[in-house]
Amino acid sequence: MPDELTHNEIAEQLLRSKAIDFEAVAKFVADLGPDLVTRDPGLHGVVIGRPSVIACMLTAHDLNAVVGALGRVAQVNRVLEAEHGA
Numbered sequence: 001m002p003d004e005l006t007h008n009e010i011a012e013q014l015l016r017s018k019a020i021d022f023e024a025v026a027k028f029v030a031d032l033g034p035d036l037v038t039r040d041p042g043l044h045g046v047v048i049g050r051p052s053v054i055a056c057m058l059t060a061h062d063l064n065a066v067v068g069a070l071g072r073v074a075q076v077n078r079v080l081e082a083e084h085g086a
Contacts, residue, residue: 014020
């Protein structure tokens, strides 16, 4: 048995645990969505995908801070790879 869990194993355990009620998430989005569209300046969403499930309630400013930071990390990584011939 490997010492580390894979993303698939974690996702499978999460689904088996029923820790996320997907119907409740859908109802929450459906109920709140119209107010968010008409009354809130933020960018909101629920992202569900393999191998991770991420629930995000970020303002546009916060999202830009996160995505912008990830973009800078990717740029640094490309520079380091180029310097080391990766």
